[in-house]
Amino acid sequence: MPMENSCVFCEIARGEIPAKKLYEDDDVIAIEDVAPQAPVHALIMPKAHVAGLNQLDALSDATLAKLIRVAGKLAQERGVKERGYRIVSNCGQDACQSVPHLHIHLLGGRAMGADLA
Numbered sequence: 581m582p583m584e585n586s587c588v589f590c591e592i593a594r595g596e597i598p599a600k601k602l603y604e605d606d607d608v609i610a611i612e613d614v615a616p617q618a619p620v621h622a623l624i625m626p627k628a629h630v631a632g633l634n635q636l637d638a639l640s641d642a643t644l645a646k647l648i649r650v651a652g653k654l655a656q657e658r659g660v661k662e663r664g665y666r667i668v669s670n671c672g673q674d675a676c677q678s679v680p681h682l683h684i685h686l687l688g689g690r691a692m693g694a695d696l697a
């Protein structure tokens with residue numbers, strides 16, 4: 581599976597740096613965000629290095645779908661399924677993507693504003 585030595589999320593996927601893992605299978609890993617912006621803030625990502633939403637051709641449809649399914653599963657496990665939650669994936673400079681490895685933020689546990697940005 582394609583990975584990058586200097587990518588922090590690849591290092592987490594390889595178990596080289598610690599993270600609080602919430603889910604893992606052969607293709608996908610989910611972790612707690614190290615700087616949570618809501619009571620529930622998880623990151624769901626493919627293990628393979630895909631830089632972001634502009635590189636989805638490098639990801640199988642099955643893995644892409646699994647990212648969303650895992651987000652929903654974690655929303656249920658973390659108790660925000662009924663009250664609601666938000667999933668976000670930042671892409672590029674204007675969106676302030678800070679880690680160039682595709683990931684979906686799962687945010688919940690508090691009321692969020694109606695404005696998305």
Ligand code: AMP
Pocket residue numbers: 588599611612613614615616623669670676677678679680
């Ligand atoms: P983004 O700015 O959308 O690329 O999101 C990157 C997210 O990764 C931020 O919310 C960071 O807090 C989070 N993050 C960065 N490094 C780590 C790490 N080592 N473990 C967990 N979360 C991290």
